[in-house]
Amino acid sequence: MTSPPAPGLLPTIGLYALARLGLVAVVAALLALAGVPVLVAVLVGLIVALPLSMVLFRGLRSRLDAALAEASRRRGVEREALRSRLRGESE
Numbered sequence: 001m002t003s004p005p006a007p008g009l010l011p012t013i014g015l016y017a018l019a020r021l022g023l024v025a026v027v028a029a030l031l032a033l034a035g036v037p038v039l040v041a042v043l044v045g046l047i048v049a050l051p052l053s054m055v056l057f058r059g060l061r062s063r064l065d066a067a068l069a070e071a072s073r074r075r076g077v078e079r080e081a082l083r084s085r086l087r088g089e090s091e
Contacts, residue, residue: 012067016060023056024049 032038056090069078 001055006011009067009071012060012064016064019057019060020049023053027052 009069024042024045026045027048028038028041031041031044
Protein backbone atom coordinates (compact mmCIF):
# COMPACT_ATOMS: atom_id res chain seq x y z
CA MET A 1 0.00 0.00 0.00
CA THR A 2 1.47 3.37 -1.02
CA SER A 3 1.15 6.56 0.93
CA PRO A 4 -0.90 9.36 -0.60
CA PRO A 5 1.11 12.00 -2.45
CA ALA A 6 2.19 14.99 -0.41
CA PRO A 7 0.18 18.14 -1.06
CA GLY A 8 1.71 20.70 -3.38
CA LEU A 9 3.76 23.67 -2.34
CA LEU A 10 1.06 26.31 -2.64
CA PRO A 11 -1.56 24.56 -0.45
CA THR A 12 1.10 23.79 2.16
CA ILE A 13 2.26 27.41 2.27
CA GLY A 14 -1.35 28.56 2.51
CA LEU A 15 -2.12 26.19 5.37
CA TYR A 16 1.00 27.21 7.29
CA ALA A 17 0.26 30.92 6.75
CA LEU A 18 -3.33 30.47 7.94
CA ALA A 19 -2.17 28.58 11.02
CA ARG A 20 0.32 31.34 11.87
CA LEU A 21 -2.28 34.08 11.33
CA GLY A 22 -4.74 32.16 13.47
CA LEU A 23 -2.19 31.93 16.25
CA VAL A 24 -1.56 35.69 16.06
CA ALA A 25 -5.32 36.29 16.21
CA VAL A 26 -5.75 34.03 19.24
CA VAL A 27 -2.87 35.64 21.15
CA ALA A 28 -4.08 39.14 20.25
CA ALA A 29 -7.66 38.30 21.26
CA LEU A 30 -6.54 36.94 24.62
CA LEU A 31 -4.49 40.07 25.27
CA ALA A 32 -7.35 42.33 24.15
CA LEU A 33 -9.72 40.51 26.50
CA ALA A 34 -7.20 41.12 29.28
CA GLY A 35 -7.52 44.86 28.68
CA VAL A 36 -4.49 45.51 26.47
CA PRO A 37 -5.15 48.03 23.65
CA VAL A 38 -5.89 46.25 20.37
CA LEU A 39 -2.91 47.65 18.43
CA VAL A 40 -0.51 46.68 21.19
CA ALA A 41 -2.17 43.27 21.46
CA VAL A 42 -1.69 42.63 17.72
CA LEU A 43 1.94 43.72 17.83
CA VAL A 44 2.67 41.55 20.86
CA GLY A 45 0.73 38.72 19.20
CA LEU A 46 3.01 38.94 16.15
CA ILE A 47 6.11 38.76 18.33
CA VAL A 48 4.85 35.95 20.59
CA ALA A 49 3.41 33.88 17.72
CA LEU A 50 6.81 33.34 16.07
CA PRO A 51 8.40 31.17 18.77
CA LEU A 52 5.06 29.56 19.61
CA SER A 53 4.50 28.54 16.00
CA MET A 54 7.93 26.91 15.89
CA VAL A 55 6.85 24.64 18.74
CA LEU A 56 3.15 24.18 17.99
CA PHE A 57 3.38 23.72 14.21
CA ARG A 58 6.47 21.50 14.05
CA GLY A 59 4.71 18.89 11.90
CA LEU A 60 3.30 21.49 9.56
CA ARG A 61 6.75 23.06 9.20
CA SER A 62 8.28 19.70 8.32
CA ARG A 63 5.60 19.24 5.63
CA LEU A 64 6.45 22.70 4.31
CA ASP A 65 10.16 21.89 4.30
CA ALA A 66 9.50 18.69 2.37
CA ALA A 67 7.32 20.51 -0.16
CA LEU A 68 10.00 23.19 -0.63
CA ALA A 69 12.70 20.56 -1.11
CA GLU A 70 10.59 18.71 -3.68
CA ALA A 71 9.85 21.93 -5.59
CA SER A 72 13.55 22.82 -5.57
CA ARG A 73 14.51 19.35 -6.81
CA ARG A 74 11.89 19.52 -9.57
CA ARG A 75 13.09 22.97 -10.68
CA GLY A 76 16.67 21.68 -10.80
CA VAL A 77 15.67 18.78 -13.03
CA GLU A 78 13.68 21.08 -15.33
CA ARG A 79 16.53 23.60 -15.48
CA GLU A 80 19.03 20.87 -16.37
CA ALA A 81 16.70 19.51 -19.08
CA LEU A 82 16.36 23.00 -20.55
CA ARG A 83 20.12 23.52 -20.54
CA SER A 84 20.56 20.16 -22.22
CA ARG A 85 18.08 21.11 -24.96
CA LEU A 86 19.74 24.51 -25.44
CA ARG A 87 23.11 22.78 -25.91
CA GLY A 88 21.50 20.59 -28.56
CA GLU A 89 21.94 17.35 -26.66
CA SER A 90 19.30 14.68 -27.06
CA GLU A 91 17.58 13.41 -23.94
